[in-house]
Amino acid sequence: GAVVSQHPSWVICKSGTSVKIECRSLDFQATTMFWYRQFPKQSLMLMATSNEGSKATYEQGVEKDKFLINHASLTLSTLTVTSAHPEDSSFYICSARGDSARISYNEQFFGPGTRLTVL
Amino acid sequence: AQTVTQSQPEMSVQEAETVTLSCTYDTSESNYYLFWYKQPPSRQMILVIRQEAYKQQNATENRFSVNFQKAAKSFSLKISDSQLGDTAMYFCAFMKQGRGYALNFGKGTSLLVTP
Numbered sequence: 001g002a003v004v005s006q007h008p009s010w011v012i013c014k015s016g017t018s019v020k021i022e023c024r025s026l027d028f029q030a031t032t033m034f035w036y037r038q039f040p041k042q043s044l045m046l047m048a049t050s051n052e053g054s055k056a057t058y059e060q061g062v063e064k065d066k067f068l069i070n071h072a073s074l075t076l077s078t079l080t081v082t083s084a085h086p087e088d089s090s091f092y093i094c095s096a097r098g099d100s101a102r103i104s105y106n107e108q109f110f111g112p113g114t115r116l117t118v119l
Numbered sequence: 120a121q122t123v124t125q126s127q128p129e130m131s132v133q134e135a136e137t138v139t140l141s142c143t144y145d146t147s148e149s150n151y152y153l154f155w156y157k158q159p160p161s162r163q164m165i166l167v168i169r170q171e172a173y174k175q176q177n178a179t180e181n182r183f184s185v186n187f188q189k190a191a192k193s194f195s196l197k198i199s200d201s202q203l204g205d206t207a208m209y210f211c212a213f214m215k216q217g218r219g220y221a222l223n224f225g226k227g228t229s230l231l232v233t234p
Contacts, residue, residue: 032219043210043226044164049219057219091162097220106152106220110164 002028004096006111013084014119021079021114023094029074030096034108035067038091050077084118091115121146121213125225132201133233139186140196140228142211148172152214153187153194154222159207167209170194198230206232 003026013019023033032051036044048064050056050071058064066088068080077096081088095108122145132138144153155167170178170187177185182199198205211225 034219034221038162043224044222046221046223049221051219093162093164095164095222106214107166107169108220108222113162 002026002096002098002107002109004030004094004109004111006094006114008114009112010115010117012117012119015085016083018080018082019084019116021081021092021094021116023077023079023096023111025075025096025098025109028096028098028109030077030098031074032097033071033077034095034097035069035077035079036093036095038093038113040091044093047079081116084116086118089116089118121148121151121215121223123211123213123223123225125211125228127228128226129229129231131231131233132198134201134203136201137197137199138201138230140198140209140211140230142194142196142225144192144194144211144213146192146213146215148215150216153185154212154214155183155185155194155196156210156212156224157205157207158210158227159204164210168196201232203232203234206230 005024007022035047038044047062048056048058052074056069071077093113094111124143151172153170157165157167168180184197186195208227210227212222
């Protein structure tokens with residue numbers, strides 16, 4: 001199957017610093033990548049959708065200046081949490097959608113997630 | 120906007136028994152996709168089963184099957200012969216073509232399989 005990796009898996013940072021999370025599709029080209037946020041014992045909430053080479057589309061209520069998303073290639077998307085604060089502590093999950101003969105266009109493949117703790 | 124409702128926050132089932140998780144959704148679309156995802160303690164999202172709305176036949180994957188009632192906008196998941204490894208959070212999700220095929224998740228059902 002298609003594999004998506006995320007790095008780092010767990011990061012602790014001080015309040016006010018910025019943190020970058022990488023999402024990579026390892027064996028397929030990702031037409032679209034998605035970033036979700038999950039609080040403990042809650043569901044996944046879509047933050048933004050990104051297509052390679054274009055600006056991300058953010059969901060209502062998500063601060064685009066705080067959560068910077070870059071999708072520079074068909075296999076890499078990054079989420080940068082700028083000036084992080086304790087309320088940004090959460091589990092961030094990316095997923096990728098490909099479009100090829102091998103992968104159904106409506107299937108998303110999820111990364112293992114990144115736990116962010118802001119002190 | 121599409122909403123997905125899972126009315127059972129927690130469920131429990133004994134090993135080898137059958138359990139059904141419910142999911143309803145609200146949409147005005149005619150073309151869409153429905154999914155059940157499993158999230159074990161590792162938090163890795165795992166696709167359990169998928170249903171295309173234009174298909175009348177209910178999807179089946181080994182011990183997992185769905186009861187898709189399009190008119191009622193209902194999409195329940197049946198797990199047969201439950202195993203301890205089925206213990207996880209289960210999320211029902213809706214996808215339509217707009218928004219780049221993003222997923223809209225329900226709040227989830229925590230399933231505990233007991234010996």
